[in-house]
Amino acid sequence: MSGYDAGGRTGRCATWVRDLAIGIRFAAGGGREGWVRTALTAVGVGLGVALLLGAASVPHVLDRWKTRTEATTPVRASSTAKPTARTLLLGYAETSFRGATVGGVLLHPDGPAAPRPPGVAALPRPGEMVVSPALKELLGSAEGRLLRERLPYRTVGTIGEPGLAGPGELAYYAGSASLTAGDNAFRVTGFGQGSEDAEDRPMDPKLVLLVVVACVVLLMPVAIFIATAVRFGGERRDRRLAALRLVGADVRMTRRMAAGEALFGSVCGLVVGGALFLAARPLAGRVTLWGVNAFPGDVTPVRGPALLVLATVPVLSVTVTLVALRRVTIEPLGVVRDSAGRRRRLWWRLPLPAAGAALMLLSGGQRADGAVLHTDWIAGGAVLFLVGITVLLPWLVEAVVGRFKGGPVAWQLATRRLQLSSGAAARAVSGITVAVAGAIALQVFFAAVQSDFMKVTGQDSGRAQLDVELPAGDAAATGKTIARFRATEGVRGVIAGVNGSVSARPVPGRDSEEPLPTGEVTVGDCATLRELARIGSCAEGDVFVVRDGGMVHDRYLSALAKIARPGARVLLNREPGSGEMPARPRWWTVPESARVVPSRPDPMGTTHFGIFATARALDPAALADPHAYAMIRIDARVPDAEEYVRNTAARIDPALRVRSLRDVAPDRQFADVRTGLLIASAATLALIAASMLVTTVEQLRERRRPLSVLVAFGTRRGTLGWSVLWGTAVPVGLGLALSVAGGTGLGLVLLRMVGKSGFAWSAVWPPTAAGAALVLVVTLLSLPPLWRLMRPDGLRTE
Incomplete structure (x- = not known):
């Protein structure tokens, strides 16, 4: 019996491998049409993979930043220490230039064997300085004229990479003949002791909660887009599968072949994502967001998360394809998807966000201000809540567009298209829906807790600055x-x-x-x-x-x-x-x-x-x-x-x-978390914009023949353009409405967890407006491909 089972399992594995291989052959050998479809999938998956690899690099970037910072911290000698050949007088001369910090250090060696800071080949003499590459570039530009007047030293060298936290850091070491031990200078015996603030205080539970939810909010749209990208070309693929049914393939075989096509596209996406990541890596030193940048060599994915990304994406592509085909009946003479199917049910969708909210509240409740939170419960609850919003969107779009009747020609073309394939329209905007909902929740939470992390200094900047x-x-x-x-x-x-x-x-x-x-x-x-x-x-x-x-x-x-x-x-x-x-x-x-x-x-x-x-x-x-x-x-x-x-x-x-x-000074941990979230949000928005453009182009390509037919029968191009705009505006409007509702709900859950009651409605509208503006820009960028697809040669078929 065990031998039979083993043989059965071996046979099933061989069948899977065979059908997946056939699907890969279809994707790789499907001619120009197949390669275009595979390229779109690869680009879509690649964008998500590149961002995930960037996210997997964050721990390594932070570790390298901390290591470099500790390496440049001087080791103080005792207050009674006498000068020796191996000691050095050091004084800080930090300044600020147009809002940017310029780290300055004055040095005076006590002897020939005085220690050198990391990245400094030789100690500067009095009147000389060594500068960071970024400061050297600034001083050499017209913008740095005022700063040059402030640093009356002759530049004799540059600080190497080991002595800088990042390539954009503005820093210098200058030699001083008048430096004396006192309030502004002290004697050091070396460098590399570690920061005086090295004793990291535990992160406030509110910030822990914020970081965990932010990670979920920022990564969920990426996962959703990857799942959407592997379904590019689904309608054409289904018609090919119907042809396979005609020559004798059964339903399970066709589904496995479709999974093979998606697997090939996702593997190509891994290659494209890796290439995009490697291409963007050198830009890390040139791009500074909110005062933060990193050396290209520091942007290296941590092995565990990177391997998880490489393993998850192919599995996700196969799983998504098999689940999607369960609602499609592929027969030898056609695909049932093109006709009205069973209406989507609401009863199983509503409990998902409710269960997510309950799981988050059970993780700590109002003890979040002073107790250790269950971060795994919080993350799981946030994922479940946002997944609930994602699955609610197709039902909402179908329920609303099903009631549309009549109207101008452009409106009817748009609504009829949505009525026939509301699922594709919902998938196209699901990423922006989740992103905006999460952004609203985070902004509401920020507005509620920021006063807890703002120290009133007692200073009056209105009387003096x-x-x-x-x-x-x-x-x-x-x-x-x-x-x-x-x-x-x-x-x-x-x-x-x-x-x-x-x-x-x-x-x-x-x-x-x-x-x-x-x-x-x-x-x-x-x-x-x-x-x-x-x-x-x-x-x-x-x-x-x-x-x-x-x-x-x-x-x-x-x-x-x-x-x-x-x-x-x-x-x-x-x-x-x-x-x-x-x-x-x-x-x-x-x-x-x-x-x-x-x-x-x-x-x-x-x-x-x-x-x-x-x-x-x-x-x-x-x-x-x-x-x-x-x-x-x-x-x-x-x-x-x-x-x-x-x-x-x-x-x-x-x-x-x-x-x-x-007048007020933000808490350092709070400021660091806020800066990190701003950088991550900017990267996520860039991905969403690129992904929505790819998705829109893919949907237009799917509609090339119907658009060409309508043009051939005399439909005005302006009418078709407005139909595309309406077809995008309706699901986007519904998605943003769902984002406001979902983001408000998630925000209220977060406030309940930290015992806050005030709700800042002003924090709801900026993310919503940003999402709407992003969709508008993407729609305008999709118009040129739309005009090209309306040409008569779109009637050609192979």
């Missing part, structure tokens, strides 16, 4: 520095001041646990002081006492009150933290006329209190250890005003940091 920390060792030099900023093109105003500390006379025998009677003093002009406190009227020579009880401990306030009060005698030149009296103390008396005023947060969100004085009342040079700052208001009407300010700062000191003020 840039912040600069100034060297304040010399009061006269500080004044000149501030004057240079005020004279910079595009600057409307500068809020600048000098901070220092003042204290009372040390009391012998004072309890060491008692707070030191030390306070803050701020020196600036009246305009600056108005930004820091509510001083009212002000003139040069005025002094103010600023108090804010909500910002400090009451115990500290009681000590501060001994200093920050009218008539107090304070010591100006005692070093902070020192209990000793300076050899030559400088005393200053707070005028009795000083007014007590409330504080006001500055544009950086910092609240100042203590003694405020104008420069005529108190010379900043008298302060010990002063700290200067400038907050700059720029004129938005002046192009590159921010760049002019940064150039001024670089001329003052290359290590001077200019920071932009932001």
Whole structure:
């Protein structure tokens, strides 16, 4: 019995192999018509395979990016380490140019054996720099004129690939003779320690949920299009299979032969997809989306996912073909598909999205904010939900177009075509339907949770846009520095001041646990002081006492009150933290006329209190250890005003940091996920556009003879053109309506999972409008092939 079973299985396998081989021969030897059909299938499958291989490369790209980033991180020596022949002083001089970050590092070797950063052949000397290829190209272009003024170094080399996170990175290493160990520089013993942020904090469960659903949303349209592409030329194929039935082939044999044709097309699609992937790979370094790019060598598919793609696509092509032919009765004298068949049932389609939603809710429910989610349940539920939308679309198209009657000739031609083959029309727009539904759900989720990942900085970018920390060792030099900023093109105003500390006379025998009677003093002009406190009227020579009880401990306030009060005698030149009296103390008396005023947060969100004085009342040079700052208001009407300010700062000191003020700052993980989704969405939309164009061309090719017949009988070309447009618009409109309903439902499920209740309807319309615009563009691009197919030679047959 076992031998019989084995023989039976062997016989069935041999039958399958034989019939599949016959189908492959039909696809490969079917003449020009067969090769055109195979080429369309191969292109359609190839587009999807190329994107899937790109998706399989993402882990390797991220791993290589992390490795390079860690390799360039300096290894700090201890704060007490002495300079040796193997150490190096390093200071950061990062800047920004028109929104792009330019990573700058200043280097000063302590000896001949000082370590070199990765990708740097030799350390630059003072006045020299080595730059990344992207920065070298920018500096050599007309666009980089302002940046060249900011980097007064001579370029002596380029940074190699090991020292860059990506080919588009803007970075440089410059030699410095004036670099000294301090706040802006430190001593290093090598490179490759890993980032200081290497301790990756666990990803927020909301972001986990977002990433999982986004992967499903982005890859589902690809799978749907591949399944659609393997069915190209289905009607012509069915007529050939009817001829095979006429010469004696049974139903199962014809289905296996059809599967062989689809298998050949999908294998050709794998080859085309691999070729497209290899052709697009070198472009990875030239294309930058939202500040992200990669070296071509890094875009390498991970072996497991790549093998899964190569194995799944042929199996999918055979499975889809066999399932599709179950609804087609192929007889020796014709195909029953061309007549009205059994109406599609709704009862088994509706439970699919409901089951998907239930599975997602069971994966974590409202515990998603703080519990570990079952990602496999989430992914399975999202797939089931989107599959439910996909299978609902053919029923919806059939149910709606079946009620269309009458109308203009173009409308009747379109609706009659849809009534005869609504399944083909639904398949053509199923990818865009799923993509738009998923995009709506993600946008709704983004809108609901983004406030959780936005940190309110307390800064007020309406009062100032840039912040600069100034060297304040010399009061006269500080004044000149501030004057240079005020004279910079595009600057409307500068809020600048000098901070220092003042204290009372040390009391012998004072309890060491008692707070030191030390306070803050701020020196600036009246305009600056108005930004820091509510001083009212002000003139040069005025002094103010600023108090804010909500910002400090009451115990500290009681000590501060001994200093920050009218008539107090304070010591100006005692070093902070020192209990000793300076050899030559400088005393200053707070005028009795000083007014007590409330504080006001500055544009950086910092609240100042203590003694405020104008420069005529108190010379900043008298302060010990002063700290200067400038907050700059720029004129938005002046192009590159921010760049002019940064150039001024670089001329003052290359290590001077200019920071932009932001009212809110996004969480880093949230920003990374958002950037990744934008890049992936752009790639998916490009695939959908290309796939829809291929699908439309294939459908028009199928209708070449009917179109030629209509033209031969006198039908106007404009009428046929409008019929094609209506034939596309109707299923697209129904698909987008289903997308809005499905995307809204999926969005509500996601919100329920994270305990959110607000629904942003404004997030629904942009993806819908983008989908409609995409379809419009594809339809317009399909018109030239339509005009060519209307020629009389379309009546020819072989």
